[in-house]
Amino acid sequence: MWISTIPYDEAEGELRAHYDRQARALGEPTEMTMAGSLHPALVAARLDLYAATEKCPSRLTPHQRNLISFVTSAINGTVHCMSQVTIKLRQTGLDDEAIAKLAADPDCFESLGLSPADTAMVRYASKLTRSPASVTEADVEELRAAGFDDLDIIDANSQCAHLN
Structure with a gap:
């Protein structure tokens, strides 16, 4: 990664909560999630987008x-x-x-x-x-x-x- 990020083990507060949310599903936060770590609201928005996409009530199998x-x-x-x-x-x-x-x-x-x-x-x-x-x-x-x-x-x- 070419920009500064906050590693999972150093995350606190709101960011840690978002990291934990993804870790519950995937085992750890992804690199893409950590790329937004300097702005926790961005991490939350990305995770919300993923969740909305995964829950779309379409007929795709x-x-x-x-x-x-x-x-x-x-x-x-x-x-x-x-x-x-x-x-x-x-x-x-x-x-x-x-x-x-x-x-x-x-x-x-x-x-x-x-x-x-x-x-x-x-x-x-x-x-x-x-x-x-x-x-x-x-x-x-x-x-x-x-x-x-x-x-x-x-x-x-x-x-x-x-x-x-």
Whole structure:
């Protein structure tokens, strides 16, 4: 990290409470959380955003959420995020060979035998990560044609955004 942060073991008061909140879920605060440590309200806002995203009442399946998270993280080269999602992908049915292929080449999703809906969603997350300004109404219409409604699409955007 290139900026000063307050380590978990030195955090006090409000910041410590926020760190503890994330540690209860993940075992320890993430590097991204500690990046906001000089302004505890920022840490709280980020954690609230994560919680709101995770509780969105869309119809996205856990598998779709994990695919979005994994592909976004793979494109960005954030190995720590990929490692967290790998276990969840296994639990939702993606085998180790497919996970390894996706990690090595996030664009290989077309060849993994995913459902048409999953493929459309991963294609969208990939485009949103690589070139957000190039997303058009046609991309949203492709998702609708694959069976997603607007809340599903907003949820996918949020999943992707908090990993970008």
